[in-house]
Amino acid sequence: MERTCLAVILAAGDSTRMKSSKSKVLHPVAGRPMIAHVVEAVASAGISSVALVVGRDAEDVAKAASIAGVGIESYLQKERLGTGHAVLAAREAIAKGYDDILVTYGDVPLQTDGPLKAARQGLADGSDVVVIGFHTDRPTGYGRLLVKDGELIAIREEKDATDAERTVTWCNSGLMAINGRKALDLLSRIGNANAKGEFYLTDLVEIARSLGGRVTAVDAPEIEMTGCNNRAELAVIEHFWQERRRHQMMLSGVTMIAPETVFLAYDTVIGQDALIEPNVVFGPGAVIDSGAVIHAFSHIEGAHVSESATVGPFARLRPGADLGTGSKVGNFCEVKNGRLGEGAKVNHLTYIGDAVIGAGSNIGAGTITCNYDGVNKSETVIGENAFIGSNSSLVAPVTIGDGAYIASGSVITVNVPADALALGRARQENKPGRATLLRERALAIKAAKKAKA
Numbered sequence: 046m047e048r049t050c051l052a053v054i055l056a057a058g059d060s061t062r063m064k065s066s067k068s069k070v071l072h073p074v075a076g077r078p079m080i081a082h083v084v085e086a087v088a089s090a091g092i093s094s095v096a097l098v099v100g101r102d103a104e105d106v107a108k109a110a111s112i113a114g115v116g117i118e119s120y121l122q123k124e125r126l127g128t129g130h131a132v133l134a135a136r137e138a139i140a141k142g143y144d145d146i147l148v149t150y151g152d153v154p155l156q157t158d159g160p161l162k163a164a165r166q167g168l169a170d171g172s173d174v175v176v177i178g179f180h181t182d183r184p185t186g187y188g189r190l191l192v193k194d195g196e197l198i199a200i201r202e203e204k205d206a207t208d209a210e211r212t213v214t215w216c217n218s219g220l221m222a223i224n225g226r227k228a229l230d231l232l233s234r235i236g237n238a239n240a241k242g243e244f245y246l247t248d249l250v251e252i253a254r255s256l257g258g259r260v261t262a263v264d265a266p267e268i269e270m271t272g273c274n275n276r277a278e279l280a281v282i283e284h285f286w287q288e289r290r291r292h293q294m295m296l297s298g299v300t301m302i303a304p305e306t307v308f309l310a311y312d313t314v315i316g317q318d319a320l321i322e323p324n325v326v327f328g329p330g331a332v333i334d335s336g337a338v339i340h341a342f343s344h345i346e347g348a349h350v351s352e353s354a355t356v357g358p359f360a361r362l363r364p365g366a367d368l369g370t371g372s373k374v375g376n377f378c379e380v381k382n383g384r385l386g387e388g389a390k391v392n393h394l395t396y397i398g399d400a401v402i403g404a405g406s407n408i409g410a411g412t413i414t415c416n417y418d419g420v421n422k423s424e425t426v427i428g429e430n431a432f433i434g435s436n437s438s439l440v441a442p443v444t445i446g447d448g449a450y451i452a453s454g455s456v457i458t459v460n461v462p463a464d465a466l467a468l469g470r471a472r473q474e475n476k477p478g479r480a481t482l483l484r485e486r487a488l489a490i491k492a493a494k495k496a497k498a
Contacts, residue, residue, distance in 0.1 A: 094138075192262060363381035383399065445457070
């Protein structure tokens with residue numbers, strides 16, 4: 046669509062019902078502030094200019110709303126005098142002369158570009174105002190859209206509706222598009238002669254019609270118009286978002302054994318033929334390539350899992366983890382800022398942090414890369430086809446060469462050459478009969494304590 050458009054996003058509410066120390070539009074859905082979801086929907090509708098109407102936490106809200114390719118200007122709404130008043134807080138931006146003005150809300154994070162494009166098309170087809178509505182079998186509490194001969198004649202609030210009008214199931218979402226050439230004139234005509242003394246955006250319907258303008262409505266899925274006012278509604282929105290994204294991924298070729306137990310982030314990428322077992326959580330920044338297997342009860346964030354690699358069960362991949370093709374991170378292992386080469390294996394009960402592990406190397410159970418000295422982080426480098434015995438501690442900075450062998454239970458503090466065997470443990474010494482003496486001593490101490498008590 047070649048018409049220019051400004052999106053006015055209303056995000057100045059006090060979030061009273063959220064009972065939070067921060068603005069509700071900063072609360073995350075799928076690991077991303079809900080305001081960012083709204084801006085993304087606007088951008089997908091071909092809109093690159095946004096007037097963000099803010100109140101509390103204005104700077105944080107503007108920062109959270111910032112996404113690539115969208116120019117955002119913030120406008121502070123100092124008083125809360127209704128939706129019409131809120132839109133006019135962005136008067137300066139509206140006055141720049143856009144073809145279309147799209148009004149939406151920062152607490153409706155499930156909206157997509159489809160209804161927004163439909164509303165803009167309505168303006169292109171000659172309407173002065175286009176309201177976005179939704180059909181529901183639970184219309185109680187919503188304003189009803191009253192249509193006659195294809196035009197919207199009124200938005201009737203429930204308290205003002207007749208019995209017949211209350212049977213209408215097409216309801217007002219609050220989102221609308223306005224002819225940009227007439228927007229300021231129409232908005233300036235909204236009055237506040239009502240019980241609350243506020244300026245209601247819905248009055249534009251009758252104002253535009255009274256001036257001979259055409260007003261229409263377009264439909265949106267009810268779920269997309271779900272707004273958020275409290276924590277319970279936030280949980281419902283999260284549920285709907287997750288359900289929608291899982292469905293999209295499965296249709297794209299991802300297998301999820303129990304999809305309702307898998308939780309995705311807004312930017313999770315999973316390739317075709319990947320298998321995701323139950324109870325897996327993806328934080329932001331996770332990329333799973335084709336054919337990878339993520340076993341149950343794993344947590345992955347900021348990590349890349351290459352083709353045919355396997356993770357878990359009960360594994361944690363933290364930011365910077367990068368698993369090569371066919372590599373494996375097994376049960377109760379954690380990888381942070383660690384790169385595993387092709388076919389490398391980290392099978393059990395192991396921590397790999399700030400490390401590079403070469404192709405084909407095997408890391409035994411209980412191995413730890415000791416990467417932190419209390420102040421600084423240091424790197425461990427393990428070459429290709431090395432073998433690290435169980436219960437080894439690799440004290441960084443340290444390098445272990447290709448094909449090297451680290452004996453089980455070793456503490457390695459100096460570099461190990463390629464193909465060398467390294468032993469970093471005390472020589473075993475057996476003391477015959479000493480266990481009996483130690484046991485008798487311990488029992489005597491216990492008996493003395495009991496007698497004293």
